Amino acid sequence: MFNTLPQLPPDPILGLIAQFKSDPRSHKIDLGVGVYRDEQGQTPVLDAVKQAEQRLLNNETSKAYVGPLGSLQFNDLLAKLTLGETHPQLENVALVQTPGGCGALRVAAELIVRTSPKSRIWVSDPTWGNHVPLLGDAGVTLETYPYYDFATHSVRFDEMISALNANAREGDFVLLHGCCHNPTGADLTQGQWQAVTDLCGKKGLIPFIDMAYQGFGFSLEEDAFGIRLMCDQLPEVLFVLSCSKNFGLYRERVGAVAVKSDAKASVSSHIATIVRGIYSMPPSHGASVVAEILADSVLRKCWEADVSVMRTRIQVMRKKLVDTVNTAGAEGRFNHIARQQGMFSFLGISPEQVNALAENHAVFMIGSSRISLAGLNDTNLPVFAQALLKI
Numbered sequence: 143m144f145n146t147l148p149q150l151p152p153d154p155i156l157g158l159i160a161q162f163k164s165d166p167r168s169h170k171i172d173l174g175v176g177v178y179r180d181e182q183g184q185t186p187v188l189d190a191v192k193q194a195e196q197r198l199l200n201n202e203t204s205k206a207y208v209g210p211l212g213s214l215q216f217n218d219l220l221a222k223l224t225l226g227e228t229h230p231q232l233e234n235v236a237l238v239q240t241p242g243g244c245g246a247l248r249v250a251a252e253l254i255v256r257t258s259p260k261s262r263i264w265v266s267d268p269t270w271g272n273h274v275p276l277l278g279d280a281g282v283t284l285e286t287y288p289y290y291d292f293a294t295h296s297v298r299f300d301e302m303i304s305a306l307n308a309n310a311r312e313g314d315f316v317l318l319h320g321c322c323h324n325p326t327g328a329d330l331t332q333g334q335w336q337a338v339t340d341l342c343g344k345k346g347l348i349p350f351i352d353m354a355y356q357g358f359g360f361s362l363e364e365d366a367f368g369i370r371l372m373c374d375q376l377p378e379v380l381f382v383l384s385c386s387k388n389f390g391l392y393r394e395r396v397g398a399v400a401v402k403s404d405a406k407a408s409v410s411s412h413i414a415t416i417v418r419g420i421y422s423m424p425p426s427h428g429a430s431v432v433a434e435i436l437a438d439s440v441l442r443k444c445w446e447a448d449v450s451v452m453r454t455r456i457q458v459m460r461k462k463l464v465d466t467v468n469t470a471g472a473e474g475r476f477n478h479i480a481r482q483q484g485m486f487s488f489l490g491i492s493p494e495q496v497n498a499l500a501e502n503h504a505v506f507m508i509g510s511s512r513i514s515l516a517g518l519n520d521t522n523l524p525v526f527a528q529a530l531l532k533i
Contacts, residue, residue: 149460154174154271154508154509155174155176155271155508158172158174158506158507158508159174159175161500161506162174162506165506166505166517168306168347168375169304169504169522170288170464170504170505170506171505171506171509171517171518171522171525172506172517173506173507173514173517173518173526174506174507174508174512174513174514174517175514175517176324176486176514177387177392177514177516178456178485178516179364179516179517179519180455180519181405181442181455181520182519183517183519185390185392187381187388187390188389188445188448189439189444189448190230190435190442190444190445190448191389191390191391191431191435191445192429193432193441193444194430194434194435194438194441195453197434198427198430198431198434202430206241207423208360208423208424208426208429209423210413210414210415210417210422210423210481211238211239211244211410211413211414211417211431212238212239212240212398212423212424213239213426213429213430213433215433215437216239216398216429216430216432216433217237217238217239217398217434218237218435219432219436219437220237220239220383220385220398220432220436221235221237221400221438222315222436223355223356223362223371224298224356224366224370224383224400225366225369225370225373226363226366226370226423229370229373230313230374231373231374231402231488233385234402234403234404234406235373235400235401235402235406236400236401236403236406236407236409236410237398237399237400237415238398238399238400238410238413238414238417239396239397239398239424239429240382240397240398240399240417240424240441241395241396241397241421241424241425242335242384242386242395242396242397243270243352243354243384243386243397244276244395244397245264245395245397245421245424246382246383246384246397246398246399247272247273247276247352247382248276248277248279248280248420249282249399249413249416250350250380250399251263251276251280251281251282251418252279252280252384252416252420253281253399253401253409253412253413253416254283254315255280256279257383257412258313259281260313260382261282261313261314261315261348262282262283262284262285262310262311262314262315263277263282263283263284263285263314263315263316263317263350264279264282264284264285264286264287264306264315264316264317265285265286265287265317266287266289266290266302266313266317266318266319267286267287267288267289267290267325268289268290268325268326268394268510269289269298269317269319269324269325270319270324270352271325273317273352277317277389284520285309285310285314285447286300287302287305287309287310287316287505288301288305289323289326289328289487290326290328291301292488292490295328295478295481295482295488295490296328296478297328297329297330298336299334299337300331303337303338303341306342306345306347307345308339310345310421311345312345312346313347313348314347314348314519315347315348315349315350315380316338316347316348316349316350317350317351317352318330318338318343318350318351318352318354318368319351319352319354320351320352320353320354320356320359320365320366320368320381321353321355321358321359321365321366321368321483321484321485322354322355322358322359322365322484322485322486323483323484323486324354324355324484324485324486325426325486325487325488325510325512326482326486326487326488327482327483327484327485327486327487327488328477328482329359329482329483329484330368332367332368332371335367335368335372336371338370339372339375339376342372342376343375343376348376348378348379348380349366349372349376349379349380349381350381350382351369351372351378351379351380351381351382352368352381352382353365353366353369353382353383353384354383354384354386354387355380355384355387355388355484355485356369356383356388357388357452357453358387358388358449358452358453358456358483358484358485359453359483360483361453361483362388362446362449370380373402373448374513376402376452376474377403377404378401378402378403379401379402380399380401381400381401381402382397382398382399382400383397383398383399383400384396384397385397385428385429385432387404387452387520388449388452389428389431389432389435389445389487390448391428391431391432392433394425394427394428395424395428396429396431397430401413406409409466427520441472446462455516456484456515456516459515459516459518459519460479460480460482460515461480461522462518462520462523463476463479463480463518463523463526463527464476464477464479464480466523466524466527467527467530467531470527470528470531471531472530472531475490475532476489476490478490479515484514485514485515485516486513486514486515487512487513487515488510488511488512488513489507489511489512489513490511490530491511491530491533493509493510493511495511495533496508496509496511497509499529499530499531499533502529502532502533503525503529503532503533505526505529505530
């Protein structure tokens with residue numbers, strides 16, 4: 143049976159990882175993979191995580207299952223981190239631990255299919271590549287709305303609002319990036335968040351917010367502006383969360399799916415049955431680490447300092463990249479990178495130029511020219527800048 147299956151092409155990111163690893167050149171630069179890296183090119187275990195893990199090692203007394211909803215302490219603390227300790231709608235949020243943000247997206251899609259099978263999900267053009275299979279493979283119909291202008295490197299906001307106003311119908315979901323839009327780095331302003339909120343209220347659309355980078359834009363508080371606003375002003379909001387980046391827990395797969403609704407208990411019960419039919423229940427370790435950090439004032443302060451260090455390094459690298467290429471003769475072509483937020487931005491070069499960077503200069507990125515700013519450091523930045531200008 144299985145020998146009839148054709149071999150599929152590799153995922154662009156996974157293929158890029160393999161290409162980078164197999165390249166023998168010592169000066170090679172990886173700007174493709176979406177993980178934070180420090181100045182030494184490492185993805186560190188955060189100090190707060192190390193301390194929390196040591197406590198768990200010393201104090202954990204069982205490895206029994208945690209149940210389909212996951213750690214209730216984690217669920218409560220993550221909801222408060224996302225919405226704020228005093229948000230008036232906290233009591234109406236059903237939040238369930240999942241295996242990473244990817245698991246949360248898939249559970250959310252299954253919930254949409256179960257409760258509103260005719261609803262569509264509107265995703266930004268462009269959006270994170272894995273949104274499409276994670277959501278679409280669950281059977282949801284996906285539509286796109288205009289988002290990024292490659293000429294001006296800014297949000298096509300008027301076109302976005304016009305398209306949703308004209309084409310989205312009551313009960314549809316609008317997928318929004320909570321902050322640090324992947325892959326563009328171009329975020330909505332606070333005024334634009336309010337305009338989208340007003341549109342959703344007027345047309346009966348349900349926001350579906352993917353918050354994967356809280357703390358990597360402006361701050362833990364400011365990055366949550368949109369999700370807090372919508373939960374405050376709209377009757378229903380669906381959102382998914384990831385602890386991969388801001389806690390550095392990539393391989394532990396820690397995330398959550400959440401719904402703000404008056405039907406909190408019913409929503410939780412349906413999510414539990416969906417989870418039971420997919421992976422039964424989530425892993426415990428990563429969520430226990432997050433809960434340990436958020437529940438302890440000393441560890442939380444240490445973690446917030448870690449997040450600040452990661453955010454600041456990316457912001458500084460954005461400015462250094464722009465300054466370096468301008469000094470070398472770029473004449474402002476890449477200035478947009480300094481204005482954007484998070485780990486990613488488009489360079490705005492052609493696929494042929496992307497290939498030339500890889501073949502001639504050992505600089506690797508995906509074909510769209512999206513780069514991860516965390517892959518740059520003071521050592522490889524001058525090399526990259528020269529390579530970029532040469533092509």
